[in-house]
Amino acid sequence: GVIVRDNLYGTLKEDAFRRDFSVNGLYYDIQKSQVIDYVDGLEALNSSEIRMIGKPVERFKEDPVRMIRAIRFKVKLGATIDPIISKSITDHAHLLANIPAARLYDECIKLFHNDKAHEIFKQLLEFGLLNYLFPQTKETSFINKTLINTSNRIKSGKSITPAFLFSVFLWGAQNKRFNELNKKKKSRILTMTQASEDVISKQTEKVLMPRWLSARVKDIWLMQYQLENCSPQKAKDLIGHPRFRMAYDFLVLRSESINPELSDR
Numbered sequence: 001g002v003i004v005r006d007n008l009y010g011t012l013k014e015d016a017f018r019r020d021f022s023v024n025g026l027y028y029d030i031q032k033s034q035v036i037d038y039v040d041g042l043e044a045l046n047s048s049e050i051r052m053i054g055k056p057v058e059r060f061k062e063d064p065v066r067m068i069r070a071i072r073f074k075v076k077l078g079a080t081i082d083p084i085i086s087k088s089i090t091d092h093a094h095l096l097a098n099i100p101a102a103r104l105y106d107e108c109i110k111l112f113h114n115d116k117a118h119e120i121f122k123q124l125l126e127f128g129l130l131n132y133l134f135p136q137t138k139e140t141s142f143i144n145k146t147l148i149n150t151s152n153r154i155k156s157g158k159s160i161t162p163a164f165l166f167s168v169f170l171w172g173a174q175n176k177r178f179n180e181l182n183k184k185k186k187s188r189i190l191t192m193t194q195a196s197e198d199v200i201s202k203q204t205e206k207v208l209m210p211r212w213l214s215a216r217v218k219d220i221w222l223m224q225y226q227l228e229n230c231s232p233q234k235a236k237d238l239i240g241h242p243r244f245r246m247a248y249d250f251l252v253l254r255s256e257s258i259n260p261e262l263s264d265r
Helices: 013-018 041-046 054-062 065-077 083-098 103-111 115-124 141-155 162-169 169-186 188-204 212-230 234-238 244-255 260-262
Strands: 028-031 035-037
Touching: 028 041, 035 041, 035 212, 054 065, 054 083, 065 083, 065 115, 065 234, 103 115, 103 162, 115 234, 141 162, 141 169, 141 244, 162 169, 162 212, 162 244, 169 188, 188 212, 212 244, 244 260
Parallel strands: none
Antiparallel strands: 028 035
8 A cells, every 4th residue: 555654764775675766776885985785776777777676566556656756767867667667657657646736746846847858748648647747738749849948948057947837738728728718708818817727726636836836827828818919018018027038938939839820920
């Protein structure tokens, strides 16, 4: 079953076998200047393979987040995953549904705030894990373009923000919900606001979106309409908005992927 508490002290060897993957079970003795390896971690590292300590099914049931960690290690190390682990991940991806939304938020930050975010996204799709993080996300070309851009920004030492990434991941769902609500002929701004709140509320059931994050995501989305339909004078006013830079970058990425017609405006 799921581990509730596992913080008992023990020997170094006992601690090694409590780790999840063999590449994560290596120790270094600074006095003897040597690596201590009880779990064949060096062999796995040299062969560039992610191997589980213990039986994959049991270890994933203890903590389903290990499936996400396997993907992160795979991409980070440029490694392959033991076929037994791969099958266990696809067979038990549904266990992520039992993980608290707050913890999955932390994991998402680790997954996508790095210079290999694009490859991680592809692996999450391939192993069927993305649906348990962003179940409303269906369209991927916009996300692919954004994550390539994200990777390049990190490599060049620039910062990124969770608000921008979440706004991209959920933009397709926001558009879909907007079109559903727009049939009622309410004002466009009110409809966009309601669509945004509906999508964010549903997303938070899976991955927590703190209030500050939700507010920034909604700002980015609402400013898309304003940027698409504003006069030169209004555009000058928008420049002073604290979220203008993100909203404008968002618009540019849309024009380069899913909405090429925007580049003609």
